[in-house]
Amino acid sequence: MTHYETLHTQTEAAVHTILLNRPEKRNALTPQLIEELTQALETAAGNPHCRVVVITGAGSAFCAGLDLEVLRANVEAGEDTALRDAERIAALFRTLHELPKPTIAAVNGAAVAGGMGIATLCDLTLAVPEAKFGYTEVRIGFIPAIVSAYLRIQIGDKAARDLLLTGRTIGAEEAASVGLVTRVVPEPELMREARSEAEKLMRNSPAAMAATKGLLSRFAERRLLDEIDGAIRASVQMRAHPDFREGVTAFLEKREPRWN
Secondary structure: OOOOOOEEEEEEOOEEEEEEOOHHHOOOEOHHHHHHHHHHHHHHHHOOOOOEEEEEEOOOOOEOOEOHHHHHHHHHOOHHHHHHHHHHHHHHHHHHHHOOOOEEEEEOOOEEOHHHHHHHHOOEEEEOOOOEEEOOHHHHOOOOHHHHHHHHHHHOHHHHHHHHHHOOEEEHHHHHHOOOOOEEOOHHHHHHHHHHHHHHHOOOOHHHHHHHHHHHHHHHHHHHHHHHHHHHHHHHHHHOOHHHHHHHHHHHOOOOOOOO
């Protein structure tokens, strides 16, 4: 079994559970966590004993977006680092979106920015009533570039514009109303419901589900290839903009940003 520093994985009765395991940091994203999660998903895809993948978070949050220390380092990073970061998150989202086995997100708390991308790109998304969702990048002078391509497919252009341009945070019920959450379930029942959904999926033909997921991925493939390539470039360009430096600095200093 592969050892991960930022994740805990377990396969039981053909259900492979991936636990984002940085509770002291609200499971915030680092390059290591992104790479390990991508590897864990690829391993699950090739594991004959795995039929369904469940992703959840340790502690009170699902995933609170980018880690503050990474965010601070990003202010000084050059174009090469920005490109690697964008390609890294693009690879994770692509792996999750195209995984041949069904995926379930059990959202136990806040799912913000990249964390929201992980939560809503799963085939089924269960969330506790207290869960919060938001693409908050514009608040700090950044751009929700890569995930925007997937979001438009999920909920349409108008609803995506609302979330991406306002950067507002929404509750689990509103997320369900726009199609980002499959069902809202009480916190004590979250993992039991995730297990129940996994068992329902495992009654179906594995080959038929894999073929269905492959078909859905191919429907979006050409559009996503073009859009994600452009999104990576846009992400790199925005990291070099003065608004990004000011937004991140203001966020870290806990003050309102002063935009030019």
